Amino acid sequence: MEVINYGRSLNNALADAMTDDSRVVVMGEDIGAAGGPFGVTRGLLEKFGSDRVIDTPISEAAIVGAATGAAMSGLKPVVEIMFMDFSTLAMDAIVNQAAKAHFMFGGQRPVPMVVRTPHGGGLNAGPQHSQCLEAWFAHIPGLKVVCPSSAANAYGLLRAAIDDPNPVIFVEHKGLYAKKAEVENSRSSQIIGKAAVVRVGTDATIVSYGASVNTALEAADLLAEKGIEVEIVDLQSIQPWDRDAVLDSVKKTNRLVIAHEAVEAFGVGAEIAATVADIGFDYLDAPIVRVGAAFMPVPFAASLESGYSPNASDIERAVRRTLD
Amino acid sequence: MEVINYGRSLNNALADAMTDDSRVVVMGEDIGAAGGPFGVTRGLLEKFGSDRVIDTPISEAAIVGAATGAAMSGLKPVVEIMFMDFSTLAMDAIVNQAAKAHFMFGGQRPVPMVVRTPHGGGLNAGPQHSQCLEAWFAHIPGLKVVCPSSAANAYGLLRAAIDDPNPVIFVEHKGLYAKKAEVENSRSSQIIGKAAVVRVGTDATIVSYGASVNTALEAADLLAEKGIEVEIVDLQSIQPWDRDAVLDSVKKTNRLVIAHEAVEAFGVGAEIAATVADIGFDYLDAPIVRVGAAFMPVPFAASLESGYSPNASDIERAVRRTLD
Amino acid sequence: MTANNSSTETGDLFAMYKEMLRIRLAEERLAALFADGAVPGFIHLSIGQEAIAVGVVSALNADDTVASNHRGHGHALAKGLDLSAFYLELLGKDEGLCRGRGGSMHVADLSKGMLGANGIVGAGMSIAVGSALAHKSLGGGQVAVVFFGDGALAEGLLHESINLAKILGLPVLFVCENNGWSEFSATSEQISFKFESLATGYGLNYMCVEGNDVRKVAAAARKQIADTRAHSVPSVLECKTLRVRGHFEGDAQKYRSMDGTEIEDHDPLLVAARALQADGMSEDDLAEVRRLIDVEIDLAVEDAKKGSTPDFADALADVYAHQAGT
């Protein structure tokens, strides 16, 4: 048992992966001497040297393109894109090159690489430093998309992402880095594509991922006060996502709410809702309700950002709606 | 009454918009003397000169960034991105700049610009020249996304897109350019956000857009032979999309199929299904079924591409599934 | 400045000094407000770099346009952003020019030709190129300017923007504020070329100046802008400067140690003050200038604090421009 924060959990995963496999290199802006803007790569340069902890110029397109070429040539690069908003500059490398190379070249070789990038708001960082764009990547065959919700699964998911022979978009949340959790076994890898039931309940299912899992847990407490027991499924991985876990839960509760911080429209929740509205239709006793951000660029002012981001009472209200 | 093809319809819209408003300029690769790779800009250079028909270098990021700056400074640029796959190179300009500038600067000024780009397969053009990525753009507040299905609505929708004070992603289909249609009034603008019921029916609703509307119409013929009458809603615009039209139809038919060429997972259909599974839940007598491309990069070989792309019998089967 | 300078020149310098001081004091006040927790988000100050914003903008007409970067307060204020509107925006108030939606990294006043600070390194470059395209098309004779840092020299958009501007013959000035740092890394470890050599490689009209002397910046900017405007071509001005504070407020700067005397020697305000004093201004005159600006700032901050909280529903209704607004 260890109490450790999310950032440290990721840092441990990087260090251990680098120790275990000399092909693992990390690269990105300010990740070496500076230890990364959020400190996730702190100490790695000292431990592994500048050949494996590679500080790069501000060239997102070339960084991810180079990681792709490196992965095709024997390395296992872990790239940091400082804010998920900046992944817009590297979309060709991610989507047209890395995602497709294994398939399009007939399965000749895997492309083992990870793009780590933080999403999410809550820091008044404004419209270009707060977006949650994971739905984009989940739409692209060939990519995996993973999103840990706490220090407890951050380590295992990052180890799994680095071990994976495919390009993995590894989405962190800026608001979680400093958050501590008790961690059972802080050194075990997880399986990408497996969800976790983080609260057991009978009245409705809340599916969530990343930092929003905490918001869902808060909502669950509010609901429990009123005698409503929700089950919470933490997806952990968005592409692939664990249909069985979601369907099993909905089969039991017959009610589904999906909550995430990303913009609701055309977000991750849409896919889950659509899937359940098809293959889980017979389990449903009520409308599927989504809780996501308003259809608006992430605004700067606190009053606007708090209106923009879904909170526990939004989720609570959504659950109540399924119970009406 | 005129019989005219989709490409010509778009060409007329560009020419008429340029005639009506001197602030409209078109820019892109090979769009001037060469008339565009698909001929959509043919004749414009001769008519409007090189100050308004601007051949650019192969610099997608700068082209769309420049269009954004130009739109903020008094022009109404219409940019061509040669294949939708190449929009990956211009995502920052589209998503972080153009989409947000009106909102993020407090509504100081509109950003009237259009990015025209063809999506879709059927030409064995392979994994980097065939993608349908419209779901990405529909997820971004500040963008509109329009997708005409035939020569009949191509003109009116493009005129509306150019008139719109917001950045509009205007998605064309490569397979449609040469397709002719009878056009009632070939010179009238349309309203962005309004769907069209292109076939009236009672047994199930098929929602679609772009070239897939034709596939849906084929499927409807197959079904009609067996006495099943489907209603087909052509969205025309994906962001915003016409909820009322879809809900009205589902209210009548109680069954919903959504069909598009894009990858099914996390595609446009998910949003429509999710919305109906919420606010239209009570109308539904059956699971909502989506028909979209397999979760695979667009493959080259004909045998693979035909397996990949949804066809009329896939849609037919989906409709039958809702009727079981 | 030598003794036989014309009084016009002295007058210009005095005006520029006042403008620089206004920016300096405005940012210092902002830093204090930030330290007090009154400013949300994160802020990048341009302290020590004021001569570039003021010198370049002094060479522009009011209807010329400017695209900026994350360190954009100085550019915005120099280009005419109202001081109250500035604080209102930075504090996230509805009366801010961006109605509290943008904050520090997105200060903008399009009516003054200020096309916005920008959170994306390099992004202003192509926006300025496009603005120059509009200027050329609409025939009003304006030029566009983009301010960017030495770290931004690594972005591919630099290359695309320069080439596009050259091919289309667009009047745009690329101003590089070379402060030696890219966030927490020395730019020398990120950029493998001299911008001068590269600019020459493109065949661009390039100048480099001591960026902490506002007279030199202004003179160089006048030359480059005149050329750019007259021939409708891009040109480059590189300004050597110092980033006096951290990358953003709160940056502990463990990665560097600053030399106080270097800062003193190059402080654009001291450089300008010395010249003004050599031209006959007294310390008292300069102190009086400062006092007046302080009053202006006091009022603006007071004003800003009274600003109202932006309303969510209002904002939601404004994600899109409406037809009438075209």
Add this chain to the structure above:
Amino acid sequence: MTANNSSTETGDLFAMYKEMLRIRLAEERLAALFADGAVPGFIHLSIGQEAIAVGVVSALNADDTVASNHRGHGHALAKGLDLSAFYLELLGKDEGLCRGRGGSMHVADLSKGMLGANGIVGAGMSIAVGSALAHKSLGGGQVAVVFFGDGALAEGLLHESINLAKILGLPVLFVCENNGWSEFSATSEQISFKFESLATGYGLNYMCVEGNDVRKVAAAARKQIADTRAHSVPSVLECKTLRVRGHFEGDAQKYRSMDGTEIEDHDPLLVAARALQADGMSEDDLAEVRRLIDVEIDLAVEDAKKGSTPDFADALADVYAHQAGT
């Protein structure tokens, strides 16, 4: 080639001639198959540009890597892509090296260091830089090469890739095939600089050669690659050439008129054949070479036509690599 050339040199030239001819005849056959409707999609031929692929690859070791572009058949064949595998892929067969999933724009043989043709202009550049990073990290002494056209000089990735390779000290050779055209537009209307000046601006080791003389290309490539390999630095080779055919097959080329004698004068096969004849080869010898290649191609095409249709379910199971494959 002068009379006192060593027989090794003649032998080298003969080998390169054969390789160029193989590429030429393979693409001509492909064009015929395309005209017959046997090749799906669209194809970009490198006819007239074979000396670059062959000359550069002649200077590489088998384990060096190559990233290519949309006009990549020649690069792939020169790097060792099997001719049968080539046609099988181009015809969309399951036995193609990409199992019919990639086609012309994605021919690749990673086991031979051929990292793929590419449908995205410029994209190969950063892939080659990354491959060079792996070479340096893994310490095997390999270099990476990227082939790209003059039109690709407009992409920002050029700039980022060069700077990144320089900063990290990576052994990568940038080979620009300058054929004067970017699709349907003259590159002179898209590129505002001389690549030589720009490369010099970056401080790169740059060479330019007559790209239709395979001996010159090979000699220059050997020099650049030796430097790149020895010092772990990027370098540049620009090759002037001609795009003899349309941008893709079926291109009506209304935008240009070609001069037949210019093509003749510069045809890399004629240039090489003349030199071989001057060194004593007879027309008959050369005709025999051609005959043998034709036989090889006949067999490969026959083989390819018998290839099987890729199975959809197989492909679907292969979108992701599976753990064992790591």
